[in-house]
Amino acid sequence: MPHPALEKIHHDITAWYSANARELPWRGSAAGPWAVMVSEFMLQQTPVVRVRPVWEAWMQRWPTPAALAAEPVAEAVRAWGRLGYPRRALRLHAAAVVITNEHGGKVPGTEAELLALPGVGTYTAAAIACFAFKVPTVVVDTNIRRVHARLVSGKALPEQSQNAAELALAARLLPQAGEGNDAGTALANDWNIAVMELGALVCTARSPRCEDCPVVNQCAWIAAGRPEPHYKPKGQPWHGTDRQVRGAMMAVLRHSTAPVQRRDLLGTVDLAAAAAEARPLNPAREADDEHRAWVGLHALDAPAEQRERALASLLADGLAQQSPAGIALPR
DNA sequence: CAACCGTGGTT
DNA sequence: TAACCAAGGTT
Numbered sequence: 001m002p003h004p005a006l007e008k009i010h011h012d013i014t015a016w017y018s019a020n021a022r023e024l025p026w027r028g029s030a031a032g033p034w035a036v037m038v039s040e041f042m043l044q045q046t047p048v049v050r051v052r053p054v055w056e057a058w059m060q061r062w063p064t065p066a067a068l069a070a071e072p073v074a075e076a077v078r079a080w081g082r083l084g085y086p087r088r089a090l091r092l093h094a095a096a097v098v099i100t101n102e103h104g105g106k107v108p109g110t111e112a113e114l115l116a117l118p119g120v121g122t123y124t125a126a127a128i129a130c131f132a133f134k135v136p137t138v139v140v141d142t143n144i145r146r147v148h149a150r151l152v153s154g155k156a157l158p159e160q161s162q163n164a165a166e167l168a169l170a171a172r173l174l175p176q177a178g179e180g181n182d183a184g185t186a187l188a189n190d191w192n193i194a195v196m197e198l199g200a201l202v203c204t205a206r207s208p209r210c211e212d213c214p215v216v217n218q219c220a221w222i223a224a225g226r227p228e229p230h231y232k233p234k235g236q237p238w239h240g241t242d243r244q245v246r247g248a249m250m251a252v253l254r255h256s257t258a259p260v261q262r263r264d265l266l267g268t269v270d271l272a273a274a275a276a277e278a279r280p281l282n283p284a285r286e287a288d289d290e291h292r293a294w295v296g297l298h299a300l301d302a303p304a305e306q307r308e309r310a311l312a313s314l315l316a317d318g319l320a321q322q323s324p325a326g327i328a329l330p331r
Numbered sequence: 332c333a334a335c336c337g338t339g340g341t342t
Numbered sequence: 343t344a345a346c347c348a349a350g351g352t353t
Binding site for chain 1: 332333335336337338339340341342
């Protein structure tokens with residue numbers, strides 16, 4: 001038997017969503033499963049505003065999994081641009097190949113099949129099943145976890161890693177769906193996207209806009225007086241890390257039409273000479289993106305050992321490929 | 332399972 | 343400005 005207070009929360013949040021949802025191109029009836037899948041890959045740890053233009057270009061160029069699968073991986077990595085975590089481009093391409101070869105070119109609609117695809121984990125499988133195939137499954141992402149933590153558990157932030165209790169809570173909160181209950185199924189699907197959107201727009205991590213929240217009067221965190229987080233979030237170091245060096249090398253490889261010599265990529269050429277040769281940047285010119293990438297790589301003061309390590313990891317990850325001609329994006 | 336993996340906007 | 347954060351996945 002449904003709980004009245006829970007039903008009110010279901011109503012308040014889904015009603016808020018109908019009035020306040022962003023219009024995104026991968027939402028709505030025009031977006032098929034492939035459109036949803038591409039968006040989910042790009043949205044892994046990347047904000048909507050940066051995904052949107054890349055998604056548009058991607059879908060225009062590769063409207064189907066087969067279209068993407070027919071091209072070299074390098075094209076996917078280039079089109080990925082500066083979205084970050086370029087391994088996602090590798091995995092999206094690999095997933096497109098699997099879909100083309102083993103699923104008749106159609107994105108599969110069950111979570112089990114989706115989970116078997118490269119780059120698809122628990123969240124992405126559930127999201128595609130729910131958003132693209134209207135499967136009333138439990139979707140849990142960082143936004144949903146945070147809303148649940150505040151609204152129900154009275155905490156400022158969810159636990160540092162997702163646990164069984166959080167999953168059980170999400171399952172308990174999901175509106176009841178199932179055979180012969182089309183209204184319940186529709187509500188469950190709405191609920192997932194609505195809670196996610198609430199977390200993204202209102203119940204944000206750092207400065208929640210509680211004055212705009214549809215369930216502020218039912219929020220356990222508000223009732224508790226908005227207590228501070230019970231732990232200190234772990235930082236994500238960047239300067240001086242291997243990731244920074246990898247990123248700089250990837251930028252060079254993305255913009256390079258020809259293979260790059262190993263010593264050049266390692267930046268072991270004289271840095272002062274390289275800087276002296278650097279001409280002023282002209283952002284309007286395509287060629288200057290390549291120039292900018294080179295300058296960025298050479299500007300790093302990373303030790304030679306670290307550069308070697310970063311390049312080795314790029315090769316190991318399949319983001320770069322070694323040939324007699326030099327180093328380039330994988331084909 | 333904790334650590335690793337990019338990038339750029341926000342606070 | 344340094345730190346934080348973002349529709350996670352993989353090892």
